[in-house]
Amino acid sequence: MTENTQAKNHDTAVNHLALESTLDQPNRKRRTPMWLKLLKWFVLPAVLVVVLVLLFSKTPEEKVQAYYEKGMAFLENDELDKANIEFRNALQIKKNVTAAVYGMAQVAEKKGDLKAAYQHYLTVAEQDNKHVMARVKLANIYMLAGQPEKAADYMAQLARLAPNDEHVLLLQAGASLRQGDHEKAVALAQQALKKNAKFNEAYALLAVERMQNKDPDQALVFLNQGLQQLPGDVDLSIYKVRVLESRQQLDEAAQVYLQLIKQTPNKKNLRIDLVKFYMRHQKMDLAEEQLRALIAVDAKDQEAKLALLDVIKRSKGAEASAKQLQAFVDDAPDDMQLRFAQFATDMQNKNMPAAKKTLETIIALAGEKQDRLKAKGLLAQLHLQEKNRPAADALIAEVLKEDVRDQQTLTLKAGLDIQAGELEAAIAKLLIVTADNAKDANAMLVLAQSYAKTGQFVQANQYYQKAVDASQGNVRFMMSYANFQFATGEFEQAEKTLNAVLAQQANDLPALKMMVDVKTARSDWTGAVAVVDKVRQVAKSPLVADYLLSDVYFKQKNYAASLPLIKRVYAAEPKDAQVLGNLVSHLVMAGQSSEAVTLLNRLHSENPQDALSQLMLAKVYLQSKQLDKATQVYQSLIQQSSKVVQAYQELAKLYLMTGKMVEAESVIEDGIKQHPKDLSLQFLQADLYQSTGKPGAAQAVYEAMLKVDANATSVLNNLAVLLVEHHSDKDSIARAYQMTQKFSKQEVPELKDTVGWVAYKAGKYAEAVKALEFSAEKVPANPVFQYHLGKAYLAVLDKLHAKLALQKALEGAGSSRDVPVDEVKQLIAELG
CATH class of the missing domain: 1.25.40.10 (Tetratricopeptide repeat domain)
Known part of the structure; x- marks a missing residue:
């Protein structure tokens, strides 16, 4: 809106600058610059001499004022970039020119950059503790951002500072309208108009209030009253267009635009708005007419040309648009x-x-x-x-x-x-x-995702936030950020990010679904159910809500409530593998494994080629400790089809778990022959070799894997551990250390433990302590982390912390083979 206090602010700025100019020059004589004295020796036109003298004789304050006035003129004509340059010029000469900062805030607001506008208005408020409009703007920004408590702080300041100012009254009216108190909002707006009958924003608020009550007739009455007081007011006129559009009075709406254009022919954005209006209502010929008028005025108007091409494409087809584009290119090659x-x-x-x-x-x-x-x-x-x-x-x-x-x-x-x-x-x-x-939000997002993939979560979080800021809160960027936060266990932060998404798009289904997962992860069962209720209102099918609610109840271990829901979803979508898997899990956890077995056997009989049902059946047998039946299912699958790599993987794991090493080795070798590129089988083979005392064979497996991918983190991690555990020569230790440097930045506790333990073996004790402290802090119950950390503390002679870490290792060791219990007991005894 055009502000009625602009003239007042302008005069204040002028007086302020004039006062500063007077204070800066108390009866002192200005020395003539040497170059000006020398001008008399040159033959220069007298006019040029006068111009030079005037130019260089301006005081800094006069230059600031000139830049400021030019900026305000550009701002008035909506030449925002030019206005910004002039305000910046003023601030380069004198940093704390509040009027110029306020001008930059208005530019940012008109551009829709609320973040920049907020920063500038905040600066103004800090520089001038009596600046009413800056505080009004800040309160409005907080209300738009859905933070009424922060808006209330500024409203309280304004109530003390200028309780009867029309802008303050209108701010209060807007707050009342948001709270649903229409009567109070109208009363405050009318009170503001009594103080200033030419207050366009008050008329606009009264019109908005009427539109919320589905009374466009009275809304038009208020807008017309405002336009009688302020003929040609752009903001009131455009709002009148919207009201007329809602009444389908399209000709009248177009006339409002045309009248504005006639009054201010230099305001290109009005023609552009009119073009958009015509396009909304499929009046492409009129839109084309307006765009051609713009191009006739300025043959270099790229925006108008590109818009014209779009209009022609929509109305006359791609071929006609391409033909017009070629004509433009021919005219300007x-x-x-x-x-x-x-x-x-x-x-x-x-x-x-x-x-x-x-x-x-x-x-x-x-x-x-x-x-x-x-x-x-x-x-x-x-x-x-x-x-x-x-x-x-x-x-x-x-x-x-x-x-x-x-x-x-x-x-x-x-x-x-x-x-x-x-x-x-x-x-x-x-x-x-x-x-x-x-401002490259996309590059920042890719950078954040890259950091996340390398396990550098602090940097990833930093650039996700930057990407969101650069995108000005774009939903796509915030959803990506929320996914990252959820994946890294930052559930509270994920919930805040999702709330910001839902503040923009209350019915965003992906955001609502993720919110259910976040609430569940935080054990906020009531909140999760409430979000599911919202999903039920938004989703096209009630099955979406049923599926989510079944998962909530399942995680609560309320199987009596979860089973009917997941069965209903499965009945509607029997071919959905994920739904089937969830149903089987629900049945098993509810103690109904026999029903799961019956279901899966039936599915297999209906489709003998379906491997998925048999893999699930084997899992059911495993969970109910029927290991022989699980083994039979996996063997049957392998005999039926060698293509099911999961059967080899799971059968090998089962053999390893039950100590059947010979059988495990046979299955793994057979699986690798059939699936030579499968990494899971290769890792299982290396584990088998290590378990059977063949570290050299395990190392050979890892070396072969590295030839395929030299940067495979899991392979590097396992090989580095193997080298330091089974070799004591300097070359092996040095090689292991170099390997860990490839993932030393990753903030994954298991990897950091390897980094620290290898550093310890390499004699880099301070480095080892730093890495191992990270792992032990993230997962304090892991006895291996505590054992490694205790050894590192001993190496740096920190006996107190060494004893504490070793005691934790002993407490959590149990029957773990990875913690040498006897050694730990001896070390604790030696430490006293």
Whole structure:
């Protein structure tokens, strides 16, 4: 809204600056600069001399005032970028010019950047403890953000500072309206109008209140009253358009726009709004007419041209749009933005040859380096889509040779690194991209995900937050962040993030489903059921809510409540494997294993080729300790089809668990012959060799796995442990240490324990303590972590903490073979 206090604020700023100017110059004589004295020796036109003198004789305060006034003029005409530049110029000369900061806040707000607006308004409030409008704005921002308690703080300040100010009264009216107290809201708005009959925001609030009560007639009455007081007010006029639209009075609504355009022909955004209005109501010919009028005024108006192409495509088809685009290109062959639009059209039409040709033309013609590099980057992407990696790599190298920090190409190269599993290389490139462009939300999201994949959760969390901020709270980014928080066990934070999503989209089904999981993880059973009730209202099928509620009851161990629900879902979706698995789990946990066995046998008889039902049947037998029957099922599956790799895996685990090493070895070898690339079988084989006292054979398995993937963290971890446990030579220890450095940054307790233990074996005791403390702190009940930490403490002569850690190791060791109980007892005795 146009603020009625702008003139007042402007005058205050002027007086303030004038006062500062007076105080800064108390009767002092200004020394003439030497260069000005020398001007008399040069033959210069007199006018130029006068201009130079005037230019350089301005005081800093006068320059600040000039920049500020230019900024306000640009702001009035909605030339926001230009306004921002002028306000910044003023602040470069003098940092604490409150009026300029307030101007920047207004620019940010008009651009929709509430985060920046908030920061600027906060600065104004801190600089001027009596600035009413800054506090009004801050309160409004908090209310929009769904934080009424923080808004209330500023409203309390305003009630003391300016209780009768019309803006304060209207703020209170808005708060009342949000709380559903329409009578109070109307009374406060009317009170504000008595103080200022030209207060457009008050008329708007009265109209909003009437629209909430489905009374558009009275809403129009209030808006027309406001427009009588403020003829041509843009905000009131646009709100009037919306009301007229709701009444389907489209011609009248269009006339309001046309009248505004006639009054202020230089305000391009009004024509754009009118175009959008016409497009909403499928009046494409009128939209086209307005856009062509814009282009006639400014032949270089790219926004209008691109919008026109969209309108033509919708109304006359893609061919007509492409023809118009070609006409634009013919008229301005050096306009690279139009050629990029041509490329986009080629891609939409899936015409790859034409797209490549367009990019090649841009590369050949582009006068600007930025356009040329952009085209090369896009062409590299096309080559990658065609699996022409050499051509793509060549273009990427060309771009990075010209500009090592080209964001598009670095992002592309980072994507290739991620595909190749080279996450640290990808992270390095994405750090450059995000450092150069703090608003690249997508790059920050990929960087966060890359950190998460490498186990660097602190950094991942940092960049997820940055990605959310850069996207200005985009739901897609917040959902990704919530998934990360949930996966890392930060359930309270995940719930806060999901609440922010639901504040924007209350019926977002994925967010509601995740909220059920979060509430359940926090044992907030009442809250989980309440969210399920919301899902029941939103989801198209009641089965969605039934499925979620069955899971809530299952985790509560309320099987009597969970079983009927999951059975109802399964009856409706009998082919859903996940639903079947859940039903089987519910039956087993409810003590109804026989019913699960009957169901799975029936499914197998109906479809003998269905391996899934038999795998589930074997699991049921395992859970009910019928090991012979489970073994028979797995053997039958393998005989029936060697393609079921899970049968080999599970049978091998069963043999290992029951100490049948010969049988386990036979199954694993057979499985690897049938599935040579299966990593699970290879890990089982290495475990088998270690369990049977064959560390050399286990090492050979891991070495072979590393030849396939030299950066496989699990393989590196296991091999490093094997080396330090079974070798004492310096080369083996050094190699193990180098291996652990590849995952030393990962914040996974098991990996940190390996990092610390290998460092201990390598004699790097301080480094070992740091890593092992992390693991022991994260999982204090793990006796192995405590044993390793106790040994490391002993190495740095910290006997007190060593004894405490070793005692914890002994308490939790039980019959564990991984903790040498006798050694631990002896060490504790020696420590006293």
